[in-house]
Amino acid sequence: MFAIIGILTRGPQSGYDIRKQFTESLSYFWSESYGQIYPMLKEAVSKGYAEMRVTGHPRQKKVYSLTDEGRAVFRSWLAEPVNPINYRDELLLKVSFAGMEEDEIIMGLLRQEKVELQQRLDILRLQEEDLKAVYETREFPTWLLTLRYGILSTEARLSWCREALQLLEGRVGS
């Protein structure tokens, strides 16, 4: 609910637009599907948090915008303490279960993960370069911080993969 209201603070838009924002820029740490977005937009209207207008020529769409009340509940949600993340990491699960006989399997998974993390990191770093040029110090948008988080957390996971592979190689080779 608040994720959708949060996106509406960026400006009036349709359910389709909202979905695109989730998949294009928030996907690394949040997602909502159509199955949630459309019913929630209706709910937001019924609670008085948003208004809907049909607009667009010739292609028409339903554009939602926040009411003052919507902005108020958004702000009070922002100030609440965050819920703990519930995080499910299949790779870690497999690593924690594997016995010595499965070392080779785990090493395969780690190598694959390494490749994917490196690719993601390259993309994130490029984005960072682009944005650094645009926003000279001080005048940066807050969401730029989430890009930094993407970089730092991906680097950490990559370091871990390397470290783990080294340890496992040492074990297999002995």
Add this chain to the structure above:
Amino acid sequence: MFAIIGILTRGPQSGYDIRKQFTESLSYFWSESYGQIYPMLKEAVSKGYAEMRVTGHPRQKKVYSLTDEGRAVFRSWLAEPVNPINYRDELLLKVSFAGMEEDEIIMGLLRQEKVELQQRLDILRLQEEDLKAVYETREFPTWLLTLRYGILSTEARLSWCREALQLLEGRVGS
């Protein structure tokens, strides 16, 4: 399902024991509740992956153990590529939505997060010290790697909090 089978590879045990392992040692990257565990154990038996025996004196419990077939499906699951983690991070969501007017609110959240991360990190580092003493190089259990991951990823998030706070403080103070 495979999380439960995975735990059973460590030895025969009851649903209650399994739950304890989730909360005590796997909780940082996985969890299952009773509402999932008990039905899944039944399912595992019906599929031939596990067997159940009633045991224990005087307190009796239902102890589940893997069949050969169960061990086989576990191994083939291990070798499959991991599913991407779907990760929902409310703190990042809030940071990405906040405008300049909300800087103070975000800084409050970041400070709180910092405290919690530092506490967690202290605990993880103590555990690491204890275990380093027990397992001299080479002879380490694989799940020790997950502890390393906990440390590295928590450090990264903590670094990010510090960095973000510095940037925001610079912005507010100007």
Add this chain to the structure above:
DNA sequence: CGTTCCATGTAAAACGTTACATGATTCT
């Protein structure tokens, strides 16, 4: 003229947590 993208929605299924019910045993 066919494919891709825009656009909205719903129903069913899957997934997961929480709360409750129940009762025995062990610890202080």
Add this chain to the structure above:
DNA sequence: AGAATCATGTAACGTTTTACATGGAACG
């Protein structure tokens, strides 16, 4: 005796994904 822990389970509830249905507009 009372509290904590062991132990098993289910029903209700809430959340999330997936698959489907539908159709117009833009692009090549």
